[in-house]
Structures are given as structure tokens and as C-alpha cells.
Amino acid sequence: MRKIRVALAGNPNVGKTAIMNALAGTSEKVGNWPGVTVQKKVGKYNFRGFEVELIDLPGIYSLTSYTLEERVARSFLLKGEYDVVADVVDVTLLGRNLYLTLELLEMGIKPVIVLNKIDELENYGYTIDKKALEEVLKLPVVEVSAVKRKGLEELSETFLRVATGDLKPEGFTPIYSEELENAISLIEMKLKEEIGENFPYRLRWFVIKLLEKDPEIIDYLKENFKKWKKILKEIEKIEEEIKRRHKSDLPSFIARERFLLASRIATAGIRNIVELPTEKLSDKIDRVITNPITGMPIFFLIMWLVFKITFDLSAPLGDLIDTLFSDVLPSLVERALSGAPPFLISLINNGILAGIGAVMVFLPVLAILYFLMSILEDTGYMARAAALWDNFMRLFGLSGSSVIPMILGFGCNVPAVYATRAMRSAKQKLITMLVIPWVSCSARLPVYAVFTAAFFSKNQSLVLLSLYGLGIALALLFALILSRVMGAREECEFFIELPPYKLPAWSVVINQTWIEVREFIFKAGTVIFAVSVFIWALASLPPGAPYAGESSIVGHFGKLLLPIFEPLGITDWKPIVALIFGALAKEVVVGTLGALYGTGEEGLEKALAQTFTPESALAYMVFTLLYIPCIATIAAIKQESGTWRYPALLIAVELTVAWTAAFAVYRLTLLV
Amino acid sequence: MTLYEVKEGSRVKILNITGGHGVKNRLAAIGLFPGAEVKVVKSPPGPVIVEVAGSRVAVGQGMAKKVEVERL
Ligand SMILES: Nc1nc2c(ncn2[C@@H]2O[C@H](COP(=O)(O)OP(=O)(O)O)[C@@H](O)[C@H]2O)c(=O)[nH]1
Numbered sequence: 001m002r003k004i005r006v007a008l009a010g011n012p013n014v015g016k017t018a019i020m021n022a023l024a025g026t027s028e029k030v031g032n033w034p035g036v037t038v039q040k041k042v043g044k045y046n047f048r049g050f051e052v053e054l055i056d057l058p059g060i061y062s063l064t065s066y067t068l069e070e071r072v073a074r075s076f077l078l079k080g081e082y083d084v085v086a087d088v089v090d091v092t093l094l095g096r097n098l099y100l101t102l103e104l105l106e107m108g109i110k111p112v113i114v115l116n117k118i119d120e121l122e123n124y125g126y127t128i129d130k131k132a133l134e135e136v137l138k139l140p141v142v143e144v145s146a147v148k149r150k151g152l153e154e155l156s157e158t159f160l161r162v163a164t165g166d167l168k169p170e171g172f173t174p175i176y177s178e179e180l181e182n183a184i185s186l187i188e189m190k191l192k193e194e195i196g197e198n199f200p201y202r203l204r205w206f207v208i209k210l211l212e213k214d215p216e217i218i219d220y221l222k223e224n225f226k227k228w229k230k231i232l233k234e235i236e237k238i239e240e241e242i243k244r245r246h247k248s249d250l251p252s253f254i255a256r257e258r259f260l261l262a263s264r265i266a267t268a269g270i271r272n273i274v275e276l277p278t279e280k281l282s283d284k285i286d287r288v289i290t291n292p293i294t295g296m297p298i299f300f301l302i303m304w305l306v307f308k309i310t311f312d313l314s315a316p317l318g319d320l321i322d323t324l325f326s327d328v329l330p331s332l333v334e335r336a337l338s339g340a341p342p343f344l345i346s347l348i349n350n351g352i353l354a355g356i357g358a359v360m361v362f363l364p365v366l367a368i369l370y371f372l373m374s375i376l377e378d379t380g381y382m383a384r385a386a387a388l389w390d391n392f393m394r395l396f397g398l399s400g401s402s403v404i405p406m407i408l409g410f411g412c413n414v415p416a417v418y419a420t421r422a423m424r425s426a427k428q429k430l431i432t433m434l435v436i437p438w439v440s441c442s443a444r445l446p447v448y449a450v451f452t453a454a455f456f457s458k459n460q461s462l463v464l465l466s467l468y469g470l471g472i473a474l475a476l477l478f479a480l481i482l483s484r485v486m487g488a489r490e491e492c493e494f495f496i497e498l499p500p501y502k503l504p505a506w507s508v509v510i511n512q513t514w515i516e517v518r519e520f521i522f523k524a525g526t527v528i529f530a531v532s533v534f535i536w537a538l539a540s541l542p543p544g545a546p547y548a549g550e551s552s553i554v555g556h557f558g559k560l561l562l563p564i565f566e567p568l569g570i571t572d573w574k575p576i577v578a579l580i581f582g583a584l585a586k587e588v589v590v591g592t593l594g595a596l597y598g599t600g601e602e603g604l605e606k607a608l609a610q611t612f613t614p615e616s617a618l619a620y621m622v623f624t625l626l627y628i629p630c631i632a633t634i635a636a637i638k639q640e641s642g643t644w645r646y647p648a649l650l651i652a653v654e655l656t657v658a659w660t661a662a663f664a665v666y667r668l669t670l671l672v
Numbered sequence: 673m674t675l676y677e678v679k680e681g682s683r684v685k686i687l688n689i690t691g692g693h694g695v696k697n698r699l700a701a702i703g704l705f706p707g708a709e710v711k712v713v714k715s716p717p718g719p720v721i722v723e724v725a726g727s728r729v730a731v732g733q734g735m736a737k738k739v740e741v742e743r744l
Contacts, residue, residue, distance in 0.1 A: 099702075
């Protein structure tokens with residue numbers, strides 16, 4: 001079958017995901033662009049004997065090289081490893097969207113214009129003259145509604161015709177004011193004197209980007225042109241003239257010209273304009289929900305609802321899965337294999353079934369939370385929440401869109417890591433997912449509960465609050481450090497577009513949730529499973545050793561590590577083994593302690609009172625809060641960042657900080 | 673006057689934006705450049721919301737203080 005590769009380009013929020021969904025269904029694969037943490041989505045479908053591959057480029061407003069997303073999209077477009085570029089345009093924001101179209105045309109790309117959200121036009125004060133647009137842009141234009149599934153057939157057909165050369169779009173060349181055109185010709189002439197055979201760019205585009213002071217292009221100039229200094233001087237002269245006449249620097253001047261040209265083209269394609277009232281109901285709502293005084297209570301109410309719905313709905317399902325994998329199936333196995341060596345039964349029950357169970361318990365929480373997050377995103381609330389928090393998060397070098405993932409972290413770090421997908425800036429996204437593990441998730445609560453009950457029954461809440469506070473403080477501190485180190489400040493979102501309020505597109509929300517859950521099972525799930533079985537092996541080997549007992553490998557490990565934990569006041573190997581098991585999920589620490597002290601979870605408090613002092617109990621809680629994230633979180637971070645480098649770094653940093661903080665707490669509390 | 677100080681509901685013309693090329697370029701791509709006319713939908717506390725080229729855009733307080741405007 002012949003293959004066609006179609007790259008989807010467009011502004012954020014134009015409906016690229018919806019188009020991908022409508023055309024390629026759930027065939028979508030989510031990954032990362034090579035070497036960066038920018039998400040890459042690829043979908044496939046068959047059309048008239050062709051296999052069409054859709055490649056989703058990051059949503060961008062322009063094609064400069066200031067952000068990672070822009071660089072990713074641009075270098076992909078420059079490489080040209082595609083048959084068709086589809087420029088997805090939100091028809092309700094035609095003028096603004098055509099800005100990117102003009103940039104594509106400047107690059108020499110002749111995209112298919114996909115006018116999406118055509119169904120929305122009923123509510124807008126205009127209609128579209130497709131013919132007129134085609135004539136001006138000299139490009140094929142297809143009207144579609146991804147959500148209502150209209151125009152999809154024609155869209156695929158257009159892809160096909162362009163890919164096979166049946167349709168050869170001529171493409172309009174954006175021509176700007178005389179002043180700018182003169183400047184372009186002047187620099188073009190200067191460059192031509194030196195231009196080599198294998199100059200990889202379109203000259204006109206290269207010149208425009210030089211005038212826009214594009215960092216990547218300026219670097220190329222400096223490296224490849226001997227007379228680069230002269231050329232930059234020339235550009236400076238041009239800029240001075242522009243400044244004198246228009247009170248604007250050169251890059252802004254060009255952007256403005258491009259924007260105005262885009263608006264003019266849009267006007268040519270729009271008919272039957274009726275004046276709509278400019279004050280909308282949504283503006284009134286926005287004033288309330290983005291004002292901190294009213295907006296914060298609303299925000300916390302919504303987050304509370306999200307948590308309540310998630311945990312109320314997922315708790316029974318989680319219990320069911322838990323019973324299935326730790327009771328029902330194991331006893332079935334024991335009966336079916338009665339007489340088999342205990343080692344084999346242990347492998348199946350404590351290794352394999354427990355491993356599958358460890359993956360499955362996440363599914364209800366993950367699916368429900370992801371579903372609710374998609375609704376918040378799709379209705380338009382997410383953008384408002386980001387705007388509401390922007391000012392505060394900026395103090396820590398993050399932007400407002402990192403707040404929701406971080407707050408989800410209190411419930412469970414795993415969906416919190418996945419929630420960072422809604423963030424636009426790749427660097428901010430990476431930082432957010434790296435600081436989420438500091439936030440104390442609900443799985444750590446059972447550990448605090450047992451220890452505070454045993455040692456701090458008088459001021460239980462104070463201890464709990466301090467632990468949560470410590471987690472938040474470290475999260476924000478590391479956000480600040482990372483954003484400095486990675487230079488993420490320049491990549492802050494300088495503005496947040498507020499899309500119109502609307503009902504969620506259910507089919508998209510459901511499809512995306514399913515894709516998400518599937519990706520989790522196959523990517524993170526395999527890691528979680530493998531680690532579970534590995535830990536089982538550590539606990540059961542050598543054969544004959546009691547499970548996780550003193551003579552097992554993990555028991556030896558515990559004793560080996562004892563000298564490291566003695567400065568924290570921990571003098572027994574059992575709590576250390578519990579920490580190793582806690583890597584699976586932090587609440588497992590309690591169960592393991594119960595099993596190792598032979599008390600079960602009920603009598604554990606007494607046993608702990610004999611091993612720990614209040615000071616070392618506090619140190620142990622701090623260590624549990626801060627040491628490595630659970631394996632599911634690690635796997636999620638690996639899946640989202642696309643490399644093991646970040647999770648590995650995170651583990652190293654967390655272990656160091658956990659030990660240091662626990663040591664400090666132990667020593668300080670001994671003093672008072 | 674800066675965008676931060678504009679009263680809710682008024683229309684303004686942008687005179688100047690302070691910042692690096694990255695900021696200016698990206699703001700310009702959505703229609704916020706010297707000479708552009710926008711309507712202020714919401715003023716502080718909280719972000720400033722402007723209507724520009726048919727869409728609503730929230731601008732943080734820090735950024736809003738860097739946008740010099742005049743009332744129309
Ligand atoms: N009315 C309407 N809304 C759409 C259509 N396609 C997408 N949307 C909505 O536009 C918003 C952004 O869509 P999404 O696919 O997430 O955009 P992306 O950022 O380009 O991937 C969502 O709220 C969608 O429900 C459409 O054809 N008609």
C-alpha cells in the first residue's frame with residue numbers, strides 16, 4: 001500500500017487533536033519528538049488504498065525559533081519529510097490564524113488550508129467565501145467540522161490529490177509594504193554574492209527571518225557567511241530607519257505587517273458580516289472566575305469536586321481490583337496448583353499477579369481523572385485557572401498552567417504527571433513533572449497515620465501539616481531552581497488564550513481517555529510490572545528463604561544499608577526493607593512493616609514503639625515523604641519525558657534530599 | 673499609561689511593548705503590537721483580559737505593566 005505523510009500544523013486550540021481523532025480514531029500513538037520533551041502524536045488510517053499517516057506538530061502561533069515547540073515544528077517543516085502539510089485554521093479566528101499560513105508560504109510550503117469548526121459559524125456574524133479564499137491564497141481550501149464529522153471525505157481526497165501531484169497548489173507569495181520589500185531585496189542582493197550551492201533555505205524566507213532577528217538564522221549567517229558583520233550592520237541601518245519612521249523595532253514591524261496582511265486576506269474571504277454585541281456573557285463570567293477574590297474559592301471548589309468524584313468512583317473499583325489480584329486469584333492459583341513447589345506459587349501470586357495488580361489499581365483513578373481533566377480543558381475552564389494562578393506561579397519561575405497538575409499530585413502523582421500534557425511550554429512541563437513527586441500524595445498518608453498514632457497522638461495534625469508543608473515548599477523551591485538552570489523563564493507563556501466556553505466534545509474526550517489509558521498500560525505498565533517481579537525476586541531468593549525475611553536478598557540489602565540509616569536513628573533492618581517495597585507504592589510501607597514485625601497492621605503501633613523513638617519516627621516519615629517517587633510515577637515521567645535521564649536524575653536528587661532532611665529533622669528534634 | 677492601569681471596558685491603542693524579541697514576536701503574532709487597537713475586557717486584580725482579533729487573551733500583571741497604551 002502506498003503511504004502518504006501529512007503534517008498537521010496550526011495554532012493551539014484550532015482542533016488538531018479533534019481532526020486526528022475524527023480521521024484516525026484511536027490508532028493514535030503518543031511519543032516524543034527526538035531529544036526533547038515535546039509531545040508527538042501520530043495517527044494512521046486507510047483511504048482509497050492509501051495509508052495516510054497524520055503527524056501532529058506542536059500548536060504554535062508563529063514559526064520563529066524562540067520556543068522549543070516552534071523549533072520542533074520548524075525543523076520538521078524545513079526537513080520536508082512529508083507529502084502534504086495541512087494548515088489547520090480555526091474559522092472563527094480566521095485573521096489571526098492566517099498569520100501562520102503566511103509564514104508557511106514564506107517558507108515555500110504550500111499547505112492545504114483546513115477551515116475547521118465550520119459548524120460554529122452559525123453562531124458568528126459571518127459566512128465564508130471559500131472560492132475567494134482559494135483565489136487569494138492560491139491554495140486548496142477545505143471546510144470541515146472535526147466534531148460534527150463534516151468535510152472529512154473531501155479533506156482526505158485533497159490530501160491524496162496533493163500527495164499524488166494531481167493537484168499542484170501554486171501558493172501565494174506574501175508581498176509586504178514597499179519599505180519592507182526594499183529592505184528584503186537589499187539584503188537578498190548582499191547575500192547572493194556569497195551564497196553557496198547547497199544553501200538549505202529559501203532565500204526570501206531566510207532574509208525575512210534575518211530581519212526578524214531570528215536567533216537560529218543569525219547563527220547560521222555567522223557561521224556560513226564571511227561578510228556576516230556587514231550584513232548585520234546593514235540590517236541595523238534598516239532598523240534605525242524603521243524606528244525613526246514607525247517608532248517600532250524591526251521584528252515587531254514585520255510581525256505587524258504580516259498580521260495586517262493576514263487580516264486583509266481574511267476580510268476578502270468573509271461575507272455577510274453582521275455586527276455582534278461585543279460584550280459577551282463569557283466576559284462577565286471571566287471577570288468573576290479570573291478575579292482572585294472570587295476565582296480562588298471557585299477554583300478550590302472545582303478541584304475538590306474533581307477529587308471527590310475521582311476517589312468516590314474509583315475507590316470501589318480499586319478495592320475490587322485489589323481483592324481480585326491479592327485474594328481471589330491467588331487462592332484460585334493455590335487450589336489449582338496444590339502440591340506444586342511453594343516457590344512457583346509464590347512467583348505467580350506474589351510476583352506476577354501482584355505485578356499485574358499494581359498496574360491495574362491505577363486504571364480507575366487514571367481513567368476518571370483524565371476524563372474529568374479533558375472536560376475541564378474542553379469546556380475552557382483550564383485556561384482560566386491558568387490565568388488565575390499565573391501571577392503566583394511566576395514567583396517560582398512557572399506559569400499558571402502548572403497549578404492543576406501540581407494540585408492533582410496531592411491525590412496521586414501518576415495522573416498529575418500525565419496532566420502536564422495540557423501545558424504548552426515543554427520546559428515548563430518538564431519542570432512541573434519533576435517537582436510533582438515532592439507533593440505528598442494520598443498513598444503516603446497511611447504511613448503518616450500509623451507513625452503519628454504511635455508517637456504523636458497529641459499533635460497529630462501539626463505533624464501532618466508540617467509534612468505536607470515541607471513537600472509543597474520543596475516543590476516550589478525546586479521549581480525555582482530548575483527554571484533558573486534550564487532558562488525556562490524566557491519560555492513562560494506571556495499570554496494565555498481564553499477559548500470560548502462550550503460543552504465538551506464527548507467523542508473526543510472519550511477517545512482521548514481511552515488512548516491515554518492504553519498508553520499507560522503498554523508504556524508505564526510494563527515498567528511497573530517488571531519492577532514488581534524484580535522486587536519479588538529479591539524478596540524470595542535464595543530459594544527457601546522466608547519471603548522478605550532476614551535471609552532473603554532484600555533482607556541482606558536492608559542490613560547492608562543499615563549504616564546509612566543509623567544517623568537517622570533507624571537501627572533495625574526491617575523499616576529499610578519496607579522502604580524498598582515502598583518503591584512499588586508508598587502505602588506498601590505500612591503493610592510490609594506489619595508483615596515483617598509479624599503483627600499485621602493492627603498491632604503495628606506497639607511494635608513500632610519498640611523500634612523507633614519519636615525523633616526517629618519523624619525522620620522516617622520525612623524520609624518516606626521525600627525519597628524516590630513510586631515506580632508508577634517514575635514510569636510516567638519516563639513515558640512523558642521520553643528518556644530515562646530525568647527520572648534517574650530525580651531519584652538521585654530525591655534520595656539525597658530525603659536523607660539530608662531526615663538527618664536534619666532527627667538531629668534538630670534531639671536538641672529540643 | 674500601561675495596560676495594567678486601564679479601566680474595564682475601554683478601548684486602547686498599544687504604543688509600545690518593553691521586552692526581548694521573543695516576547696514581542698509572540699505577542700505580535702496574536703495581534704498585540706504597537707499600533708494595534710484592543711478592548712480591555714477585565715482589569716486587575718488578577719490577569720488583564722483583552723479582546724484582540726476576535727479572541728480573548730489573558731495577560732499577566734507583570735506583562736501588562738510592560739505594555740504602554742493610550743486611551744481611544
Ligand atoms: N465547534 C467545533 N469545535 C471544535 C471542532 N474541532 C475542535 N473543536 C473544539 O476546539 C477545542 C480545541 O480542540 P483540540 O482538538 O483540543 O485543539 P488542538 O489544540 O489543536 O489539538 C476543543 O474544545 C474542541 O472541542 C469543530 O469542528 N467544531
